[in-house]
Amino acid sequence: MPRSTLLCAGITRKTRLMIKNSAKPTVTGTRSGYTIRFTCPNCAKENTIVYNMPKAFYKESRDAVCGKCRRHFTVLTPG
Numbered sequence: 871m872p873r874s875t876l877l878c879a880g881i882t883r884k885t886r887l888m889i890k891n892s893a894k895p896t897v898t899g900t901r902s903g904y905t906i907r908f909t910c911p912n913c914a915k916e917n918t919i920v921y922n923m924p925k926a927f928y929k930e931s932r933d934a935v936c937g938k939c940r941r942h943f944t945v946l947t948p949g
């Protein structure tokens with residue numbers, strides 16, 4: 871199968887692989903209770919991530935997606 875096979879909506883497989891491997895921008899978030907809050911720099915929407923497990927809550931970074939514009943970020947929550 872050729873590397874530039876056409877997929878749905880005009881996206882080629884080669885393009886999709888490039889998007890998947892690209893670096894995600896970082897955003898600083900805050901912890902409150904078991905909730906992580908961060909603001910999307912593109913659309914200024916306040917997003918929340920709720921954790922029920924304390925171990926996952928205290929990680930220094932995590933991957934997140936904006937609920938409005940669907941952009942992917944790495945959310946940093948220092949100390």
